[in-house]
Amino acid sequence: PARLWPVLLPVLALAGCSGGSSNALDPAGPGARRIAGLWWLLFWISVVVFVIVLTLLGWAVLRRKRGGAVHGGDATGFVVVMGVVLPFLVLVGTYAAGLSDLGSLREPPAAAAGPAPVTVDVVGHQWWWEVRYPGTGAVTANEIHIPVGTPVQVRLSTDDVLHSFWVPELMPKTDLIAGRTNTTWIRADRPGDFRGLCAEYCGMQHANMEFVVVAQPAPEYDAWLVRTAAPAPAPANAAAQRGLQVFEQVGCASCHTIRGTAANGKVGPDLSAIGSRWSIGAGAAPNTPGSMGGWIANSQTLKPGNAMPPQPVPATDLPDVIAYLQSLK
Numbered sequence: 001p002a003r004l005w006p007v008l009l010p011v012l013a014l015a016g017c018s019g020g021s022s023n024a025l026d027p028a029g030p031g032a033r034r035i036a037g038l039w040w041l042l043f044w045i046s047v048v049v050f051v052i053v054l055t056l057l058g059w060a061v062l063r064r065k066r067g068g069a070v071h072g073g074d075a076t077g078f079v080v081v082m083g084v085v086l087p088f089l090v091l092v093g094t095y096a097a098g099l100s101d102l103g104s105l106r107e108p109p110a111a112a113a114g115p116a117p118v119t120v121d122v123v124g125h126q127w128w129w130e131v132r133y134p135g136t137g138a139v140t141a142n143e144i145h146i147p148v149g150t151p152v153q154v155r156l157s158t159d160d161v162l163h164s165f166w167v168p169e170l171m172p173k174t175d176l177i178a179g180r181t182n183t184t185w186i187r188a189d190r191p192g193d194f195r196g197l198c199a200e201y202c203g204m205q206h207a208n209m210e211f212v213v214v215a216q217p218a219p220e221y222d223a224w225l226v227r228t229a230a231p232a233p234a235p236a237n238a239a240a241q242r243g244l245q246v247f248e249q250v251g252c253a254s255c256h257t258i259r260g261t262a263a264n265g266k267v268g269p270d271l272s273a274i275g276s277r278w279s280i281g282a283g284a285a286p287n288t289p290g291s292m293g294g295w296i297a298n299s300q301t302l303k304p305g306n307a308m309p310p311q312p313v314p315a316t317d318l319p320d321v322i323a324y325l326q327s328l329k
């Protein structure tokens with residue numbers, strides 16, 4: 001029936017997403033598990049309250065139908081218990097449960113497999129995520145790789161306005177606040193791609209400020225880190241070589257870094273491994289040669305308001321630039 005669509009549409013929309021899953025009720029880590037536990041607690045309390053209210057309502061309707069008075073005798077005791085004492089107990093109880101979880105969410109989770117905790121620095125920008133692995137030189141954007149079973153300390157700061165870091169299946173929201181560094185912890189208990197998003201309205205493209213957490217077995221993660229910390233691979237053929245030349249000449253290099261080349265701009269995302277990313281523009285478009293070409297020519301059509309101006313890459317050179325960028329993995 002038509003009335004089901006408001007319920008079904010969001011479900012279908014979520015089912016259609018690429019770049020990882022984001023079901024807060026399918027937790028894959030201790031932080032998200034606590035939040036899901038709270039959700040179910042509130043859900044079942046609501047079910048009980050709902051049933052009690054409907055039962056009383058039905059009882060009152062039936063009694064009235066039979067001609068009896070609804071307020072038979074002194075109802076003061078009943079009103080005090082059902083209207084004051086019971087709500088007080090329920091609200092204080094759920095508040096206490098929330099406070100207890102809030103406290104424990106600040107603690108680092110225990111290491112499941114024993115490896116040392118990992119630290120990742122995440123900087124929020126309008127509208128993308130800069131990701132740095134301190135002490136390694138590895139820099140990515142909108143993509144955070146972590147080893148499975150290892151507590152990961154995420155240090156959050158912002159380059160401009162307020163943002164909020166949220167991975168529904170792994171951890172609760174944590175705000176990014178100008179002038180300070182907030183810390184949160186992630187531990188993924190199973191490998192997978194987990195969708196993350198900005199959960200604080202931060203301007204026109206707030207909706208296109210997504211990222212993915214890639215939880216990998218430790219050896220895979222170690223190999224990824226070594227590969228990502230190394231300079232970008234040299235152009236493998238003449239087209240890619242020409243693409244790099246154009247990239248360095250037309251102005252891309254003044255905003256973007258590709259490690260190992262003359263491009264060392266600091267304004268936009270590091271592109272040293274752009275070819276392996278799950279999306280372009282923090283979820284604005286899939287990472288395909290076609291959308292990459294569209295993005296370079298005029299990213300404002302894909303993500304209006306973003307900081308990148310249209311690039312004067314001649315149409316004849318565009319395929320070489322795309323081939324080069326796609327080869328960076």
Ligand code: CUA
Pocket residue numbers: 124125127162163164198199200201202203206207209
């Ligand atoms: Cu960043 Cu919303």
